Amino acid sequence: MKIENSLPCHQLPEVHPHNELQFTVATEEDFDDIMAISQDIYGGLDYLPSRFQAWLQETNRTVILARKQGKVIALESVCVIDDGETMLVEGLRVAPQERGKGVAGVLLRFCSQLVKAKHPEVKVSRLTRDDQLGAKDFQKYRLIxxxxxxxxxxxxxxxxxxxxxxxxxxxxxxxxxxxxxxxxxxxxxxxxxxxxxxxxxxxxxxxxxxxxxxxxxxxxxxxxxxxxxxxxxxxxxxxxxxxxxxxxxxxxxxxxxxxxxxxxxxxxxxxxxxxxxxxxxxxxxxxxxxxxxxxxxxxxxxxxxxxxxxxxxxxxxxxxxxxxxxxxxxxxxxx
CATH class of the missing domain: 3.40.630 (Aminopeptidase)
Known part of the structure; x- marks a missing residue:
């Protein structure tokens, strides 16, 4: 697993065992590929088409793509807030054919390590969810x-x-x-x-x-x-x-x-x-x-x-x- 077009090598996080995936930083040229994996997101209420360009300009945000055999299969965005102490995770997208295979978890772990390498002062990761939280969720997360x-x-x-x-x-x-x-x-x-x-x-x-x-x-x-x-x-x-x-x-x-x-x-x-x-x-x-x-x-x-x-x-x-x-x-x- 590798990442391209991002940090110097000495700042990259460790390599994960999911070897068929490559990570790249999203660019404007990736817009159509990202939209292709997002067609059924939020029942048509997807905010990403209107925000993607602005996201790329935010200096405290990193938008990472996961690719398999060169094809975009997932996206995650992480933004550093709260005086540098919090990593805000949002915008998760996984191609329909790749859901349920652990891609989201691998991508999130990679993004966390990447942000930690760039911003060692980050202490917590925050996100919002609109589904019912179960016992397993409370083993991973604290409810704010x-x-x-x-x-x-x-x-x-x-x-x-x-x-x-x-x-x-x-x-x-x-x-x-x-x-x-x-x-x-x-x-x-x-x-x-x-x-x-x-x-x-x-x-x-x-x-x-x-x-x-x-x-x-x-x-x-x-x-x-x-x-x-x-x-x-x-x-x-x-x-x-x-x-x-x-x-x-x-x-x-x-x-x-x-x-x-x-x-x-x-x-x-x-x-x-x-x-x-x-x-x-x-x-x-x-x-x-x-x-x-x-x-x-x-x-x-x-x-x-x-x-x-x-x-x-x-x-x-x-x-x-x-x-x-x-x-x-x-x-x-x-x-």
Whole structure:
């Protein structure tokens, strides 16, 4: 097993026993091959097509491909965060014909050793999962936090009309909202001031973690610099003493079909009314000019899942794609 187009030889990790595989650093020329092994990923919600080019430009990220007989069969991305102490693992792809053969485990071990060679200060590996964790998982990982996942789909034009109708009756009986507070969209300097204030955010962030579109970050200055480079709307109910905070991505195209978009909303806090107000503000802002269909994932405190789902179905007349699932942030030591 070998790696090409990467580190000097004295920085390479040890060779693994899976001799038929070769590892290379991903380049722009590999895009089509990577898409070919990713066609059925996440039911068409694959984010990689829209992010691959940006990933290659990130200096703290390494994207590794596994090849068999020269053909791309797997991909893994690792990103160093948390002041260099954490290796964030994401983007795993394995070609359908190679699944179940141990390729993912070998690739992950190689990436871990590679990152450790480049960044010896890395202590833990973190990743997010949306499947049920079993006994074997807890032998490998420590659970950091859980969030509920609410996945819905809708026609942007229909939702825009529905929200417009709702806006005319904010605070009416049965809509679940009241005009007691107006969500505040934050400027970058306000984001830093609020999210780096442990006293303000300790009761809001789940186990002190900012989970943004599947990526878990500790509230540190270096991580805020990473997050503020992204297209994100940051929102709170109150700048001086927030109870609910939310982060919403700008819509990206996904390969479900023509004119399909993906929207991600991460919500922190336990107040349902405030969460609903911010949800409506995000949806209004980011569907206003869209034409087509939207798959929207909302991540939230698990007890809010059912009332939020009811609000989507009964008030916004939006379809739930699947029943309740959980997003689990887990970590393991890097040795």
């Amino acid at each position: 936090t859980k969030q509920g996942i609410l996945l819905v789909r809708f026609c942007a034009e229909d939702l825009k009309l529905r929200i417009a109708e709702l806006g005319l009756n904010m605070g009416s009986a049965g809509d679940g909202l009241h005009p007691s507070s107006t969500p505040v969209r934050l400027e970058p300097e306000e984001v830093i001031q609020i999210f780096l204030n442990n006293g303000v955010m300790q009761d809001i962030l789940p186990n002190g973690t900012i989970v943004q579109d599947w990526q878990p970050f500790k509230p540190l200055s270096s991580n805020m610099a990473i997050l503020l480079k992204k297209d994100i709307d940051w929102m709170v109910d109150d700048v001086s003493c927030p109870s609910v905070a939310s982060l919403c991505t700008f819509p990206i195209r996904v390969p479900i079909g023509n004119d399909w978009y993906y929207l991600n909303i991460d919500m922190f806090g336990k107040d349902l009314t405030l969460a609903l107000q911010q949800l409506v503000c995000h949806l209004r802002s980011h569907t206003d000019t869209l034409k087509g269909h939207v798959m929207c994932q909302v991540f939230l405190d698990p007890p809010l899942w059912r009332p939020m789902a009811d609000f989507f179905k009964e008030t916004l007349k939006v379809e739930l794609v699947k029943e309740y699932t959980e997003q689990c942030v887990v970590e393991s030591d890097v040795v």
